[in-house]
Amino acid sequence: MRYPPDQKARAKQAILQAGARALRTSGFKGIGVDGLAASAGVMSGAFDSNFSNKEALLEEVIETCLGEPFIDSESGSLAERQDRLKEWLGNVQRYVSALAAAAELHNEPGLARSG
Numbered sequence: 001m002r003y004p005p006d007q008k009a010r011a012k013q014a015i016l017q018a019g020a021r022a023l024r025t026s027g028f029k030g031i032g033v034d035g036l037a038a039s040a041g042v043m044s045g046a047f048d049s050n051f052s053n054k055e056a057l058l059e060e061v062i063e064t065c066l067g068e069p070f071i072d073s074e075s076g077s078l079a080e081r082q083d084r085l086k087e088w089l090g091n092v093q094r095y096v097s098a099l100a101a102a103a104e105l106h107n108e109p110g111l112a113r114s115g
Contacts, residue, residue, distance in 0.1 A: 012050040014040040019057045020065050027084060028058060028091045055095065062092065 004010075018040035022031040033054060037044045051057045076084075 008046075008049065011040070011042045011046040014042055015047055015050060015057065016061060016064055019061045023058070023061060023088060024084070027087045028054070058091070058095065 015036060018036050022036060022039065031039070033047050034044050036054075036057070037047045040046075047057075051060070
C-alpha cells in the first residue's frame with residue numbers, strides 16, 4: 001500500500017499538535033506514546049518514525065510552540081493551570097540540565113559529575 005508523499009509530514013504535524021495539547025492538559029508524564037499517537041489519529045509506528053522518544057517530541061513541541069500561550073485557559077481553574085505551568089517549567093529545567101550534563105561529560109570524557 002502506497003502512502004501519499006506528504007503522509008509522514010502530516011503525521012508528524014498531527015503528533016506535534018496532539019503532543020502540545022497533551023502537555024497543556026496532562027503534563028509530560030500524563031500521556032504515553034500510544035496515547036499521543038491515538039490522539040493524533042495515527043499509529044504508534046508513525047510516532048516512532050518521527051521521534052526517537054517523548055523527550056524528542058517535547059523538544060520539538062517547545063521549538064514549535066515557543067511564543068504561543070502554552071497553558072490552555074479553557075482547561076481548569078487558575079490554580080490548576082498554574083500547577084501545570086510549574087510542572088512544565090520543571091520538566092524543561094530538568095531537560096536543559098540533562099543536556100548540560102551530557103555536554104559536560106562529552107567535553108571531559110571519563111569524568112562523572114559529582115554531587
